[in-house]
Every structure is written in C-alpha cells, then in structure tokens.
Amino acid sequence: MNAMTAMRQYQTVNTQAQAVDASPHRLIQMLMDGGLTRIAQARGAMERGQVALKGELIGKAIGIIGGLREGLDLQKGGELAANLDSLYQYMATRxxxxxxxxxxxPLEEVAGLLREVKTGWDAISQ
Incomplete structure (x- = not known):
C-alpha cells in the first residue's frame, strides 16, 4: 500500500467518524466543504487534461449539491428554502x-456561489 492510498483511507475514516458525531448544522458544513473540495479537484483535473477524473469529481460535486437540496425543508423553510432549492438546481446545471x-x-462560478452560501451558514450560531 502506498502512502497516498493510506492517507486517503485515513481521511475517509476520519470524515466518517466526524459525521457520526456531527450535529445537523455541522453535517451541512461538511457537505459544503466537500463540494468546494471536489470542485477545486475537478478544476485541477480539467487543467491537467484528466477527462475521466474531471468527470468523476464533477459528478461527486453534483451529488453533494443534490444532498444539500434534499436537506431542505421546503414546507417549513418558506421562501429561503425555495430560493436555496433553485440556487442548488442552478449550481448542478452549471x-x-x-x-x-x-x-x-462555470466551476469558478459555482464555487463562488457555494462559498457565499457557506459563509452565511457558518455565521448561524448553533
């Protein structure tokens, strides 16, 4: 096993352990962090011409955005939840x-939008 594989396995276990103990607020933060990471990684893959990896990473970012959409309570969340739902849909399309x-x-645009939403989310006290 090489060092990179070992590091990825450690990060996966560490992330899973954090998720088990995390509050719902922290889980959303983790999703947003993961989305931003995947977008940055996809950009790097795109710049290096790694087409398959780029597609895989963008697919993961779209999945994370989908997870954020699924977490919205459109019944109780009112206009804010509806606006976030539309924004997340737009991000996935981009x-x-x-x-x-x-x-x-489009990667830069979505990363900027997600950072803006995350800034607001991070400002919410628990």
Whole structure:
C-alpha cells in the first residue's frame, strides 16, 4: 500500500467518524466543504487534461449539491428554502455544463456561489 492510498483511507475514516458525531448544522458544513473540495479537484483535473477524473469529481460535486437540496425543508423553510432549492438546481446545471463543455468558468462560478452560501451558514450560531 502506498502512502497516498493510506492517507486517503485515513481521511475517509476520519470524515466518517466526524459525521457520526456531527450535529445537523455541522453535517451541512461538511457537505459544503466537500463540494468546494471536489470542485477545486475537478478544476485541477480539467487543467491537467484528466477527462475521466474531471468527470468523476464533477459528478461527486453534483451529488453533494443534490444532498444539500434534499436537506431542505421546503414546507417549513418558506421562501429561503425555495430560493436555496433553485440556487442548488442552478449550481448542478452549471457543473454539468462545465463538464460537457470542459470549461473552468462555470466551476469558478459555482464555487463562488457555494462559498457565499457557506459563509452565511457558518455565521448561524448553533
């Protein structure tokens, strides 16, 4: 087993352990962090011409955005939840476009939007 494989396994176990103990608020933070990480990794893969890896990472980012959408309570959340739902849908569409067109600009746009939402989420006290 090489060092990179061992490090990835450690990170996976560490992330899973954090998730077990995390509050719902922290779980959303972890999803947002994971989305931003996958987008950054996808950008790197795109810049290196690693097409398959880019597609895999963008797919993971879309899945994370989907998880954020599923976490919304559209019944109780009112206008804010509806707006976030639309924003997450837009982000997923832009990520798909980034993948299909092999363009960095949509990745940067989605990362910026997600960072903005995360800043607001992080400001919420528990």
């Amino acid at each position: 990520l798909l476009q980034a993948n299909v067109k092999n363009e960095i600009a």
